[in-house]
Amino acid sequence: MKAPPFQYHRPQTREELGALLASLDNAKIVAGGQSLMPMLNLRVLAPDHLIDINRIPELAGIRETVDGIEIGAMSRQADVLSSPIIRNQLPLLARALEHVGHIQTRSRGTIGGSCCHLDPSAEQPAICAALDAEFIATGPNGRRVIAAADWFHGLLQSALDDQEFLEALRFKPWAKGHGYGFAEYARRHGDFAIAGAAALLEVDGTSQITRAALVVFGVESSPRRLHKAEAGLIGQMIREVAVAPIVDAARALDPMEDAHVTADYRRHLAGVLIGRALRDTCSILERSQ
């Protein structure tokens, strides 16, 4: 249960980080370390170099820009959760963060770390998928913006190249007063979710749905948007939303199976949880109408 030996590097600027990534082989970035440290302790990973980005101040912080809300990759989950900007403009993210680990892990864990690690059961990448976040990556050829639809490359695999690092995530908030819902099932609060789901809805003045996003996570190797089901919601009235087709869409996925959870159970949960998330979203909207 002790990490294997590695060389430790602690860059102070993005430029130093870029230079290290360009020159070192078998290097791993440590952000909050709340997933990487267990993997090192359990010796699932044995990098030759560990690059600690905790002392690069430009990588942290929450900013409102003309392009949307930018959250630095090194922003701690505790800081994102307590941010009034996030609570007001990205309430789904704040709601989901309450389910991320415990206070001790949120003190260290970062939103960027979770989005680069990409555990299938992780809440933050799923919310990025629901909100169509943009991932701002920097590498030897400069900066590029990666759409959420292109970010997920399968189990524990993001679109980042070896020499790139994630600088920030950018979100375009949904209309003021939009509805949101989140539901997950874990054995205990804060444990890895067995499955989860989130929903976002916008309505017009007559309570007719004008925009929808639905995501299921922990079921397949990456969070899965239910695009067809979303399209089916447009034009429906929030008081009489047809939930059954949404549940069916979530149950049509191809769930993972492991020693503890069968694919059938995950399929069942996917339907239950997307239903709950959608109903919560509708009741938030009904109360505010």
Place this chain on the structure above:
Amino acid sequence: MTQAQITFSLNGEQHQTTVDPRTHLADFLRHGLGLTGTHVGCEHGVCGACTVIVDGLPVRSCLMLAVQVDGCTVETVEGLAEGDALSPLQQAFSTHHGLQCGFCTPGMLMTLEAFLRATPSPTEQDIRIAISGNICRCTGYQGIVEAALSVAATRADSP
């Protein structure tokens, strides 16, 4: 392996020392400094027994490298009591039967110490959520929750 030099404050005292970068903070506190109050349970961030306070925030010391506390302020369970006088939270654990075998106690105390500083008037539910990342196999948690509630009430009564 190259040793790294670190300077940090521990329970109010400045320390300067060298560490092997792969050593996690819990092992360093216990083996490097002989402070065995911080307990090591699962070493992968599940049990909470190794919780310490770094720069005012509760963290799992098995999920942080010792080299990362360079320049930081660290508080461990050894820093709570003043001499033989238990801290109010420690005393409350004793009064309310909030401990039995004692293995989880240092982590519980440090989690609640940080939590009560940040949240002086918590509800019972707030406390239960705060300690949800600390596993105790003896007490059933009830005594621990009562201890935390009594400390919060005492602090609210005193000016």
